[in-house]
Amino acid sequence: MLQRLIRNLTDYWLPLARRLFSRKVVLASAILLALVVAVATVFPWVSDADPNAISISERLNAPSAAHWAGTDELGRDVMLRIVHGARYSLLIGGLTAAGAVLFGTLLGMFAGFFRRLDAPLMRVVDAMMSFPDILLGIALVSILGASLWNVMLALVIVYTPRVARVVRASTLVLRELLFVDAARALGVRTPLILLRHILPNLVSPILVQVTFIFAYAILAEAGLSFLGVGVPPDIPTWGTMIAGSLESADRAFWTILYPGLAIVLTALSLQMLGDGVRDLLDPKLKKAS
Amino acid sequence: MTTPTAAMAAPRLEVQGLSTSFATDAGRIQSVADVSFAIHPGQTLALVGESGSGKSVTSLTLMGLHAKTSQAQVTGQAWFTRRDGRRVDLLALPEAERRALRGNEMAMVFQEPMTSLNPVLTVGEQIFESVRLHLKLDRKAAMAHAQRMLELVEIPAAKQRVHEYPHQLSGGMRQRVMIALAMACSPTLLIADEPTTALDVTIQAQILALMGRLQKETGMSMLFVTHNLGVVAQYADAVAVMYAGRIVESAPVHDLFAQPEHPYTCGLLACLPGVARRHAVAVAGQRPRLVAIPGQVSSPLTPPPGCAFAPRCERRIAACDARMPALSDEGSAGGSRRVRCIRVNEQPIEEVAA
Numbered sequence: 001m002l003q004r005l006i007r008n009l010t011d012y013w014l015p016l017a018r019r020l021f022s023r024k025v026v027l028a029s030a031i032l033l034a035l036v037v038a039v040a041t042v043f044p045w046v047s048d049a050d051p052n053a054i055s056i057s058e059r060l061n062a063p064s065a066a067h068w069a070g071t072d073e074l075g076r077d078v079m080l081r082i083v084h085g086a087r088y089s090l091l092i093g094g095l096t097a098a099g100a101v102l103f104g105t106l107l108g109m110f111a112g113f114f115r116r117l118d119a120p121l122m123r124v125v126d127a128m129m130s131f132p133d134i135l136l137g138i139a140l141v142s143i144l145g146a147s148l149w150n151v152m153l154a155l156v157i158v159y160t161p162r163v164a165r166v167v168r169a170s171t172l173v174l175r176e177l178l179f180v181d182a183a184r185a186l187g188v189r190t191p192l193i194l195l196r197h198i199l200p201n202l203v204s205p206i207l208v209q210v211t212f213i214f215a216y217a218i219l220a221e222a223g224l225s226f227l228g229v230g231v232p233p234d235i236p237t238w239g240t241m242i243a244g245s246l247e248s249a250d251r252a253f254w255t256i257l258y259p260g261l262a263i264v265l266t267a268l269s270l271q272m273l274g275d276g277v278r279d280l281l282d283p284k285l286k287k288a289s
Numbered sequence: 290m291t292t293p294t295a296a297m298a299a300p301r302l303e304v305q306g307l308s309t310s311f312a313t314d315a316g317r318i319q320s321v322a323d324v325s326f327a328i329h330p331g332q333t334l335a336l337v338g339e340s341g342s343g344k345s346v347t348s349l350t351l352m353g354l355h356a357k358t359s360q361a362q363v364t365g366q367a368w369f370t371r372r373d374g375r376r377v378d379l380l381a382l383p384e385a386e387r388r389a390l391r392g393n394e395m396a397m398v399f400q401e402p403m404t405s406l407n408p409v410l411t412v413g414e415q416i417f418e419s420v421r422l423h424l425k426l427d428r429k430a431a432m433a434h435a436q437r438m439l440e441l442v443e444i445p446a447a448k449q450r451v452h453e454y455p456h457q458l459s460g461g462m463r464q465r466v467m468i469a470l471a472m473a474c475s476p477t478l479l480i481a482d483e484p485t486t487a488l489d490v491t492i493q494a495q496i497l498a499l500m501g502r503l504q505k506e507t508g509m510s511m512l513f514v515t516h517n518l519g520v521v522a523q524y525a526d527a528v529a530v531m532y533a534g535r536i537v538e539s540a541p542v543h544d545l546f547a548q549p550e551h552p553y554t555c556g557l558l559a560c561l562p563g564v565a566r567r568h569a570v571a572v573a574g575q576r577p578r579l580v581a582i583p584g585q586v587s588s589p590l591t592p593p594p595g596c597a598f599a600p601r602c603e604r605r606i607a608a609c610d611a612r613m614p615a616l617s618d619e620g621s622a623g624g625s626r627r628v629r630c631i632r633v634n635e636q637p638i639e640e641v642a643a
Contacts, residue, residue: 004452115357115358177404178399178401178404178405179404179405179406179407179408181354181399181405182397182399182405182406182467182470183407183418184354184391185352185354185391185392185396185397185399185471186391186392186396186418186419186422186470186471187388187389187390187391187392187393187419187422187423188392188418188419188422189388192418196407196410196418197407197410200407200409200410201407201408201409203409
């Protein structure tokens with residue numbers, strides 16, 4: 001068993017990783033992301049500095065040795081809040097992506113595989129997609145009420161149709177392939193066909209969707225918070241930081257620049273990584289990369 | 290009928306009046322009409338005909354693999370003799386019981402080894418699936434069985450191959466895996482739908498030899514769908530020639546090749562390069578030309594009023610267009626031979642039309 005695991009690692013995963021990281025930009029994105037995740041998870045354990053600690057005497061201080069990214073209009077350390085905010089932003093992105101993929105895959109797979117479910121399910125999906133993302137998000141958060149969990153729930157609802165579309169399209173192709181008939185000719189039941197033959201073949205389009213939705217969700221949360229219908233302002237997320245520093249941004253650029261940079265770099269590297277994974281998994285694009 | 294002795298003598302599969310039609314945008318089309326044949330234990334029946342003659346539809350109907358959306362309408366009977374001697378009508382069986390038969394007592398090998406294996410599962414896992422389903426083996430035993438099956442179909446280094454994915458195997462190897470998959474539960478009936486068409490010639494011969502060997506060892510019956518007459522002559526016990534969804538001639542393999550009676554069968558045989566060469570000898574100094582049957586298969590949407598082959602037939606008379614001739618067994622060779630042609634008794638065709 002262990003021997004097989006090692007063989008699998010050296011024969012399959014290592015060359016795959018080498019191919020994925022042969023593009024410098026993908027490698028850089030992966031390193032940056034790993035860094036963000038590491039800091040976000042480790043920092044709150046090693047330091048008990050309160051990101052919400054207010055210090056009126058240090059309001060809107062420029063970046064210095066004491067405050068690397070300066071302080072905001074309540075004298076809170078911007079760097080500290082970015083680091084803590086990373087936790088929430090990554091949490092929102094990750095859970096939103098996971099939720100949207102879970103529901104989107106189920107919806108898309110059923111719609112694609114069972115022709116009878118196709119029309120009813122996909123018309124609902126179409127209706128949801130006809131709203132602009134951010135408007136649907138605002139509407140949902142207004143109904144549900146602004147909290148961390150409700151923002152995530154709203155974003156899951158916003159991004160589920162996107163996954164459902166992609167999964168349905170792939171399922172439509174897969175269900176016509178001969179190996180599905182071959183499985184049926186072996187007496188395999190429909191649920192098992194979905195689980196063993198359709199789902200594993202959907203992994204690559206789903207994986208790509210995960211990386212994109214992860215980035216979109218971080219951006220959307222920032223957008224919602226900026227518009228005041230996102231996470232409550234006492235939770236430091238990159239979005240709430242930007243929203244909170246609106247009034248002081250003309251005097252203290254650092255209050256808005258650094259959280260903005262954090263969003264841009266994280267979202268960008270996620271997208272880049274997603275691109276790399278897509279190229280790796282899509283045999284048709286292999287030559288181009 | 291259900292006594293063991295009677296069951297022993299009963300054919301493995303006896304198809305009576307099988308008809309399949311599909312709904313298309315242009316209306317309902319009759320893909321297979323009134324097909325009857327029998328396959329005895331350990332025997333191979335070859336189903337021959339050109340593309341669109343209904344060979345594949347027949348085999349898919351027997352397996353019950355038509356998509357629901359094609360709205361296939363099936364009539365007729367297909368009596369299958371199970372391992373325990375019971376005879377069941379496949380077409381009347383509830384889906385759950387049919388599923389229990391599929392892969393277990395009857396299995397199918399498809400034409401395209403490239404797409405009939407799941408690309409994300411190792412070959413071992415795919416065999417494993419069917420074995421666990423039907424033989425109720427535990428994980429370890431099932432995996433060992435998978436490896437044994439690969440050895441049975443003569444895949445070298447089966448121990449390593451079990452863990453490989455389909456894309457790591459060549460076309461011939463994949464077809465071997467498909468056969469291993471079909472044979473995993475030792476079925477008594479194997480339906481092979483042009484199993485060698487997608488392979489190159491040397492591999493074809495190997496695969497056919499393998500299937501012949503497996504048949505001899507297990508005593509299973511085979512329904513062999515093909516358009517390769519050379520393969521038919523070598524491996525089949527009996528032949529049924531299909532044209533436009535109907536059987537036009539069925540006979541023991543030797544009789545059919547020695548003396549084809551239906552004009553379509555004659556035409557098919559004349560198309561073989563070897564036969565063509567023999568005829569071209571007369572025309573001195575010329576390269577032998579391949580013979581082709583003129584015209585095309587009539588569209589299933591607008592079938593001719595009488596014999597479906599009449600528009601292309603050299604022996605056509607006015608009566609041919611009046612009505613579809615019945616499949617008679619009054620042909621010259623007697624009982625086991627049946628021909629669908631009104632002129633078959635007039636004069637035996639001495640010479641293949643040249």
